[in-house]
Amino acid sequence: MHTYLVGGAVRDQLLGLPICDRDWLVTGVTAEQLIARGYRQVGQDFPVFLHPQNAEEYALPRGDGGDKSEQAQVCDDLVQRDLTINAIALSEDGRYIDPLNGRQDLQARLLRHTPTFRHDPIRVLRLARFAARLEPLGFQLADETRQLVRQMAADGELDQLVPERVWSEIVRALQAPDPAIFFETLRDLGALQPILPELDRLFGVLQPARHHPEIDTGVHCLMVLRQACALSPEPETRLAALLHDLGKGTTPKAEWPSHHGHEQRGAKLVDRLCERLRIPNRARDLCRLVAEYHTHCHRAFELKPATLLRTLQKLDALRRHERLDQFLLACEADARGRLGFEQQAYPQADYFKAVQQAAAAVDTATLAGRADNQQMIPEIIFQARSRAIAEAKKRWQRAENHAER
Incomplete structure (x- = not known):
């Protein structure tokens, strides 16, 4: 041997x-x-x-x-x-x-394919992953390898990849220091469209320059991914940040650069993408919530106590603190993933945590025990938590006013 x-x-x-x-x-x-x-x-x-x-x-x-x-x-x-x-x-x-x-x-410093590379198309994703990992060392794709992969994509060889193997490569790429290179490489090779068409569709979609100086939605999403990498090592959080704006890819061009309702459309697209690639439920749920409620987080200071509470309930944040933390990190990455906003503070995250703590501190057991009508218990608890959030909001505003003075 x-x-x-x-x-x-x-x-x-x-x-x-x-x-x-x-x-x-x-x-x-x-x-x-x-x-x-x-x-x-x-x-x-x-x-x-x-x-x-x-x-x-x-x-x-x-x-x-x-x-x-x-x-x-x-x-x-x-x-x-x-x-x-x-x-x-x-x-x-x-x-x-x-x-x-x-x-x-x-x-x-060349990434070059072997004679049998084409026998297993999943190697296209491995190639992109190695490009992301080795790019800091100066590695580039060999010209003939780039041509080969583009031909494979054009011939439809990436259309029938095993979903579990695709997800395995994506999650490994998301754990790299700069996974945006992985997705940029796939797009350069014409491989992003057959693998993640929902993401590929975002490139070239215009956004309001006042809020998004980078303008291009696809560019924005990769900028958000890079910000998420600076904030969290978790692939779930990074994926949620990357996919948060999928709904903008379905906005009729006549409505650009506005994207009214993209949050709900994006949540549905996340569900389809995750089902197609057999992405685990835990990651799917976080991606869907970030897609649907990231603008709620950005507008947190404008929301009424009842709306804040409903958002917390949708996030299951009163029971799962780690879910709220992941959600807030993805939203912070979205806010910073814009040209010129990379170092901007994101007080909405601390505010959301403050109102979550206020709502969670309500003694629901005592309220339930005092209720004369058992059917009214959910509404009684909801109103009590809304009042607690309203008080937390007042305390936050007083602290902000004091800090300004």
Whole structure:
């Protein structure tokens, strides 16, 4: 049994980056022998074996095998990978096996496809993800790779991707330092439209320059995503920020730059997108709420106590504080994701938290116990919480007036 370090670990080692995960290629052994040694098999289409002690992944060479030499088997496997920079193996004695000149592309800072790239279209998303991750190091797409992906998109090869695999790549991209590059790359390659048409449609949609100096809605959404990344590491919050204005893509052009009612339309589009990509309910719910109620948050100081309370109820904020925190961060990112507004304060977030605390402090159990008519309990509690919010609003206004003086 011989082992070869492969894939990202070799790439990152050559780039001088920290190595997080190690994947191994093994020769001279069968699947049955690995299992007999205590390795646990996972996966079906492409079986991987987990090491019995450290759970690192070991795989047998892909390819027809046959009577080929060990090095030929390793080369056959490497050629099956996505990018040349990921198609390098390091042997136990320190030799590099590099059939596609991946080390040369690492030095040239090029992302280049392998001969088998087109066999699995999900690699287009992986390419965009690597572009986002390695762009700070100066990496660019090779011209022939850019042409290939554009042709794949034009030929409809991205139309039937497995939703779960698409979501897996998106959520990994959202965890990167600058996931906006991922979406910018997909759009440049013509791949955003078949994968996220609701987002792609926003580019070129005009907004009022008075509120949005950047004007273009698609540009705005990527600016919001970047602000969300500065505020939160959570992919759910970042996704909600990115998708908050989907409804503007369905505004009739004759009504531009106004987008009346885009919040409700956006919430419906979020539902369709999340259903199509099998996005988990937790993320879907947050994205829908941000789409529908972000303007409520921006206008928080103008809202009546009853409207504030209903908004809190829609957010389930009286029970789930973490949901409110995520919502407010996405709304703050929206407010700052505009040209010239990047450093603007967002007091609406603290105000929303203040009224939430006031509403949550109401002793609902005592109110329910004193009610003569049980059917009136919900209305009694609603009115009590509205009064508490009204008092909180007065305290906030007094504090603001004092600060101004």
